[in-house]
Amino acid sequence: ESAYKEMWENLNLDIAAHDGLLEVLGKFYGDIYMTQEGRLKGMEYLDFVLSEVHGLRIKELMDAKAEGKKIIGTFCVFVPEELSLAVDAVQVGLCAGADAGTEAAETIVPRNTCALIKSFIGFKMAKICPYTESCDLIIGETTCDGKKKAYEAFGEMAPMHIMEVPQRKEASDRILWKSEVLRLKDKLEEVTGKAVTAESLKKGIKIVNDKRRALQRLNKLRAAKPTPISGRDVLLINQVSFYDDPIRFTQSINTLCDQIEERIAKNEGIVPENTPRLMLSGCPMAVPNWKLPYIIEGSGAVVVAEESCIGTRNSRDLVDESGETVEEMIDALCDRYMKIDCACFTPNNERMDNIKALAKETGVDGVIHYSLMFCQPYTHEAFKVEKTLAENDVPMLAIETDYSMEDVEQLKTRIEAFVEMI
Ligand code: BJ8
Known part of the structure; x- marks a missing residue:
């Protein structure tokens, strides 16, 4: 040190x-x-x-x-x-x-x-x-x-x-977003003194898509029954994806995925097959915010999906790689980023569709919706998410918390009761 x-x-x-x-x-x-x-x-x-x-x-x-x-x-x-x-x-x-x-x-x-x-x-x-x-x-x-x-x-x-x-997400919003992406490009060129070229942008798109592909692969594999990896570990991987070297990170995650495949082939899990499977949905969990998954996985359940920006919201969509000119690639970038279903959007019904689909794909028994205290967008959407899930017979527990450890015991009690019920 x-x-x-x-x-x-x-x-x-x-x-x-x-x-x-x-x-x-x-x-x-x-x-x-x-x-x-x-x-x-x-x-x-x-x-x-x-x-x-x-x-x-x-x-x-x-x-x-x-x-x-x-x-x-x-x-x-x-x-x-x-x-x-x-x-x-x-x-x-x-x-x-x-x-x-x-x-x-x-x-x-x-x-x-x-x-x-x-x-x-x-x-x-x-x-x-x-x-x-x-x-x-x-x-x-x-x-x-x-x-x-x-x-x-x-x-x-x-x-x-x-x-x-x-x-x-109207046509006028797409126009605004494109102008903002171009303004960012100008700013980055000014700060670095380097130009975005067709070649450099193509390479950038490939590197980030590869990172997302590795995370997609991980998310698919972890959904196996019994689940081969803890939710805590997958959250950590998602967190690290934001600051590690992208090429090295992608290689490491693909190596890990090879090991997960071996484990799945042997029908081994990190927890017994009948362990209740949960999705965490809501606000991003930045390093070292591991509180909730730790409590959940200490309460006899396992997290098999993170519907958040430090989770599937960041890896779900790829940028189309067929563009050849800078202009075409910028358009492909804009299209991909406009698919992000952040609660800051209205009405943001895509998020409901995505949560429904993810719950089905990962076969979860329930969802824990996590909002940071004072976060208006996600606390509001918790109501909509609960309704959507109820229509699909998936129970949900809404939690509002922060980074302090004061409510750990209280959260434990509520989560244990939820896990017992599902
Ligand atoms: S795309 S989720 S990373 S904005 S928790 S600061 S919303 S009051 S983080 Fe986010 Fe981009 Fe959206 Fe994703 Fe505000 Fe809520 Fe705080 Fe939040």
């Missing part, structure tokens, strides 16, 4: 606060991940990445910067990684899943702001996130009101570019 101290100092981190964060993170990871039995060998890669999350990966980013590459930070799956790769930049997700710097954050955003927003602001103000500090440009987006307004405050502390994400 101390080998990286100089690097962290150069990033202007608060070393004492950062040491504290790493200690808590290490302990939390040990309790939640390393206690699992019968894990696949391929998960060692994920354990390694996590153990070096503020070390080796940051060193790689520093090396990339030394070679003249730029680091682009994001908070939302609407920002096309394909474009960053096309200008030879590295894109990393900056969503944060732990309470840190909350008090400081509450001096610039209201208290009734969701934990995810308070967390990325708190991480910045407390100077404990080496990813945020590495960024040459951070892309925000006009999704929920909380993020949209928080970026105004965040933008005073970091170099930002805001994309306007439409709220509906």
